[in-house]
Amino acid sequence: MVGEAPGAREDETGRPFVGRSGRLLTELLGEIGIDRSDVFITSVLKCRPPRNRAPAASEIERCLPYLLHQIDIIRPEVVVLLGGVAISSVVGPWRVSEAHGRFYEADSLKMFMTYHPAAALRSRTILDLLRHDLRVLQRELIRVGVISATSH
DSSP: EEEEEHHHHHHSOOOOOHHHHHHHHHHHHHHTTTOOSOOEEESSSSSGGGGGGOOOOHHHHHHHHHHHHHHHHHHOOOEESSSHHHHHHTOOSSSSHHTTEEEHHHHHHEEEEEEOOOHHHHHHHHHHHHHHHHHHHHHHHHHTSSSSSTTO
16 A cells, blocks of 8 residues: 655654554455555655655655565555555556546556545545445455455
């Protein structure tokens, strides 16, 4: 799973998605039968932008090779892109509202695009969309045998 960049709690702990967004992500993964410990979670940026601003294109450009190397090493069945920065950094310019709930394949890599949990914390509508998207992901993971139909 790929997010945008570390937040304040992530900077403090050196671990991804440990704040409110991370707690929500863990809960949502549990709803589809996935234990967080079975998922590798990272971000496009490897350090928090000053004042938690949106990542600059130059920062994304510098960090993207590290992300792609992580993906190459891990060789996941599916890369889940969480939010606009992750989607546009890896797939290209695509609005989350148009991309969410969809798979995208490139260079023999299957990606799934959805909302970032932080957006779901601010909007019930987005939370519902994220939940629906993760059920779509769940069905595909069951289909390809990554998780079992009885694990949820």
